Amino acid sequence: MHQLSKISMDMAYDAILWLALDGSIVYSNFSASRYLGYSEEELTQLTIFDLDPNYPREVWPQHVAEHKQKKSVSLESKHLTKDGRMIDVEISCNYVEWDGQEYFCSIVRDITERKESDNSLKLASLIYSETSQAMLVTDQENEIIAINPAFTALTGYAWDEVLGKNPKFLSSGRQDKSFYDSMWESLHLRGTWQGEIWNRRKNGEIYPEWLSINTVYDEKGAVYRRIALFTDITEIKKSEELIWNQANYDALTGLPNRRMTLDRLDFEIKKSRRENLPLVVLFIDLDGFKEVNDTFGHDIGDQLLIEVSQRILKCVRESDTLGRIGGDEFVVILGEVVDIDSTDRILKEMLNAISEPYLLQNHAVTISASIGLALFPDDSEDASTLLKSADKAMYEAKHRGKNQHCWYSELKTATR
Structure with missing residues (x-):
């Protein structure tokens, strides 16, 4: 050659x-x-x-x-x-x-290298079009320049309806200005943000989503693109709420269970201490419930408990707490009691309401209640001891003949 x-x-x-x-x-x-x-x-x-x-x-x-x-x-x-x-x-x-x-x-x-790059682009395109996560891309002016099919499926908005818009049009209004200020501070400082946010679909429905935002910079370090990925977490939130309710509420009556009642009592004690106001705990035990349960069966017993809880609720304020802590045991927390003497009126209403006859599946049923009361801070300054004091007073009320109440202070006086 x-x-x-x-x-x-x-x-x-x-x-x-x-x-x-x-x-x-x-x-x-x-x-x-x-x-x-x-x-x-x-x-x-x-x-x-x-x-x-x-x-x-x-x-x-x-x-x-x-x-x-x-x-x-x-x-x-x-x-x-x-x-x-x-x-x-x-x-x-x-x-x-x-x-x-x-x-x-x-x-x-x-x-x-070109093939690998082409394959990467094809993979990215496949992920972009086929992923179940909704995706949107904004330019340096924070205007939408691209969405994927999952975005349309999740929000209801088509491509021509969002092109050039600022993503804030999706906002539900449930988050305040400080929430978005914190989000943008993270994006400006770190280029990323992720968290739970509530947005609005085209049909007006508000829904929770998990949102991740990442920033792409140009060769000069300026914002070039922002990519947002988000997923509807409605079902996750429902599951979490169900689990939380099961852990904190009584399945039969819907009232706070023992755990939640004690948490509420802790909270109310701190509040009473801060505001220097007394707090009263009522420990309620139903008289004759076991006989009803044994005679008519558990279904009637359950209906009776539900009806009793509804009657007690009508006797207390919305700010007060009624919890079911055992089979036929209820606790009422009366917070911010300005006038202790007003408690006697509540007790009378409660005892009368509980002792009124019940008609359950064509069965006439009559019960009563024994109620023990303990006062914060006089009888105790912690939730557990306060509840035990009210429990002791309840047993004294039952011992005295049922369908009545007893203050723990009466027990203390009797032992002196």
Whole structure:
């Protein structure tokens, strides 16, 4: 080969391989050695079938004939490097006659990185279009420039309805200005934010979502894009609420259970201490409930408990707490009691209401209640002891003949 031509080909960026019509390599340039890992001498000992082990030898004669007829053919293939890697290549194969000999001059470019990039773009496009997470992209002015199908499915808004809009049009109004100020502070400082937020669908429905926002910067460090991913967490919130209710509320009456009642009592004690106002705890035990349960069955017993809880609730303020802490045991927390004497009126109403006859599944039922009372801070300054004091007073009321009440202070006086 002419020396000047050889020098020119060695300077080429792309690999150049000259093949005889039997597929053997008769010449290679420096770039071919660079990307394949073979020396020029080693390459001249190889054939196209060594570089492309998947090439079917039996079709080579047919391809030779086609290439000679077309003169120039472009294709993509894979080549095997000396270290065993398979790389993607783009080949421009040209039929050449030189000094009475026939050759294929193949210009080969390594496109592995481009292929990987294309695959990454295809994967990103697939994720973008097929993911169940809603996605929107905004520009540096925080205007929407792209959404995915999941966005439309979740919000109800189509592409032409959101293009160019600020995402704040989705806001439900449930979060205040300080919430969004904190979000934007995180985005400005760290470029990311994630958390729970309430937004509004096109049909007006307000729903909770888990939102993640990430910022893409340009080469100068300025905001280029912001990408938001979000998921409807309505069902998760419902499950969490159900679990919380089951842990804190009585399934039968819907009243706070023992755990929640004690938490409320702790809270009210702290409040009373802060405001320097007394607090009264009523421990209520139903007289005759066991007999009703044994005589008429658990269904009637359950209905009775529900009815009793409704009657007690009508005797107390909305700010007071009524909890069911046991089978037929209830606790009332009367907070911020300005006038202790007013408690007697509540007690009278409560005892009368509970002792009124009940009609349950055509069965007339009559019960009463024994009520023990303890006063904060006189009888105790902690929730557990205050409840125990009210319990002791309740047993004294039951001992005195039932359907009445007893203050814990009366027990303390009697023991002196």
